[in-house]
Amino acid sequence: MHVATTIAPVQDGQLTEKIHDDLATRRLAPAEHVVDTAYLSPAQIERAQRVHGITLLGPVLANKSPQAKAHSGFDKTAFAIDWGNEQAICPRGATSVSWTELHISGHIYLQARFAERDCRPCPDRARCTSSATGSRSIAVLPQALHEIQMRNRLDQQTEQWQRRYAIRAGIESTLSQNVRAHGLRRSRYRGLTRTHVQHVLTAMACNLSRLANWHDATSTRRASRFQTLCTAAGFTII
Ligand code: SF4
Structure with missing residues (x-):
């Protein structure tokens, strides 16, 4: 989970390029980045591909004429x-x-x-x-940007594109978990640097709790020695 912290008035889409630059600096730039409309424009799609080789996938703004x-x-x-x-x-x-x-x-x-x-x-x-x-x-x-815009607007109407974009389902619940369960909307500190530390720790906590949930859901619990002994003796422990 990448974490970027800004002052409140900065809008989502103003961070797209910085997020890509930061990920590339750490050699973690993805091949594909799936975002909502707020994070992409034809110029951002073009830059992500040209500078970092990232396919920025999401719906561009509809024609409002x-x-x-x-x-x-x-x-x-x-x-x-x-x-x-x-x-x-x-x-x-x-x-x-x-x-x-x-x-x-x-x-x-x-x-x-x-x-x-x-x-x-x-x-x-x-x-x-x-x-x-x-x-x-x-x-x-x-x-170049007009052609990206036209192509994206056509593509995003297709079932194939929508199936591909469906991979984004679930990210809003991750954001919601951070906001509601981990108090992400309230800064406990003054200043961007300290607030960033809070955000990084919150993201780590979210990752750990999701990992634990995943582990619980996928692992079959190993029986304790006491349970094994009882089972061998013909007793059932409830
Ligand atoms: S002549 Fe003018 S009004 Fe008629 S279709 Fe062309 S641009 Fe439109």
Whole structure:
């Protein structure tokens, strides 16, 4: 069990890279790391593979565009991207007229905007944009990350992917055990260093108690000498 301690406002996903770096330093980097959505983004999937050879497995955020949520109209997947010419081609065959870099929540996106002369008279306008007069635009991640995002979104719908991801079942109960049985949410000390020691000891206790549970469940208890003697004499001990 790897233990990382941070101050409270640090979000889960901000730790993914540090966890991988720390595990790699100890030569303990896994071939596959199965996480929930909070711990992965296309950029983190790409970095884990490139830097450490780790397959970061988990569901990426779903497409939240109005069209994708409604399962109707033209969401981003309906547009073809011509990366070489920095253009998008819409389902009606129009080509975008501008290609701009955007910075949103620390991520780089590329925004392709279509011309009003194409969108205003378009018969599919209502399926494409909610703007009364403006033209459609789409924002995509840079090519490598966009392709990871699209592939992951498709894969995570499949039964095969979901069976593979099912290996994560049970980890929430481990977290819950640490929180409820071992008081993980309350720091007994001040300062990150001491709190980290508490977390490491808690993780060790959790490992030991699980090992003991596993041992109890799998071992057949050996009879004591007294039991063996009684059994040989024809007595049964209850
Ligand atoms: S509204 Fe514009 S971008 Fe959308 S399908 Fe019509 S021409 Fe293409």
